[in-house]
Amino acid sequence: MSISLVLPVLTQFELIPSAPFAFDATFFKPDHFPTPDHVWQPGVRWQTMRWGEKMLGLKFEQRGSVDAPVLGVSVWSSAALTQAQQADLARELTYRYNLDLDLSAFYQRFQADAHVAPLLTQFRGMRLMNPGSLYEYLMIAIVLQNATVRRTVAMMRTLMETYGTLLEFDGQTLFAFWLPEELAVVSEADLRTLKVGYRAKSFLRVSQAFAKGEIDEMALRSQPKETQRKALLGLYGVGPASVWYLLVDVFHHLDELNTISPWEQKIYSRLFFGTDPESPLGVETLREHILSHFSPYPMMAVHYVWEGLFWERRNGGAEWLAPLIRL
DNA sequence: CATCAGGGCCCTG
DNA sequence: CAGGGCCCTGAT
Secondary structure, three states, X not given: OOOOEEOOEEEEEEEOOOOOOOHHHHHOOOOOOOOOOEEEEOOEEEEEEEEOOEEEEEEEEEEEOOOOEEEEEEEEEOOOOOHHHHHHHHHHHHHHOXXXXXXXXXXXXXXXXXXXXXXXXXXXXXXXXOOOOHHHHHHHHHHHOOOOHHHHHHHHHHHHHHHOEEEEEOOEEEEEOOOHHHHOOOOHHHHHOOOOOOHHHHHHHHHHHHHOOOOOHHHHHOOOHHHHHHHHHOXXXXXXXXXXXXXXXXXXXXXXXXXXXXXXXXXXHHHHHOXXXXXXXXXXXXXXXXXXXXXXXXXXXXXXXXXXXXXXXXOOOOHHXXXXXXX
């Protein structure tokens, strides 16, 4: 099917995350939906990356300790990277993986919280992260809409196989995303043969907006949250649910929590009130509880609780979650 | 076999 | 601002 592109040139450097730093809990999120662009094992993550025109293969390795952390970064590429490109890349990775995040105020705020404190210990040094670009996250957000997880995985894989590029580096073979301008010129009919349904139009319109430069991720990063929200909502096929994920994961707004979807509503009800997921509390009640109880870091607190739940499930527990996830 | 909701969003009235 | 329609799929 796809011919893989071998990346021969290796560049290596190290980054120093702020301490404490939890490698595994940051570099692998068991609740993230699996895209065929990365692999994780304890202490190591392989990840493809589109960096401008470049196709990169990345390997992150855990070094040092939680309190004196070092992140090993290996980069495979077609051509050698200049010093400037390497510095650019290091900055971008630091942003995407939140390597500079200062967790101390958050930890102090919740050190005596009966619900959250044990998770601060379990995941000490964990951050939210998003490995990809805004554009790539938008593609993911669109396949997530109104579909079960099994179907989103199938749609993403077909899209990658059709429009992505298979990269080979360090013994791994993983897909890299396509660029917006590449998908922008595809016909809607072609996209629909991939069984993405009405989402075909959203992929196209969003890709066209990026190809025309109507959205600039780097410029948006320094804009106020409401400016970002407005820009994102302006994209065809992007509504409040997707924007919430984007504001938190891509733009790092840890105070953002406006939308609670039905499946999340059931899980929050059980997590925070112990209620039967089949008769959950109302979204208003849940939002007020989360915002007041976990202020001023509702999303960080929810993230710790949420990761606790999904790691538990990965380790064989939290059986009640299964029917709510609908794999 | 039909119907329906799903990890939403757009468009219409 | 409420509600129908939308691609497809698995559950019922």
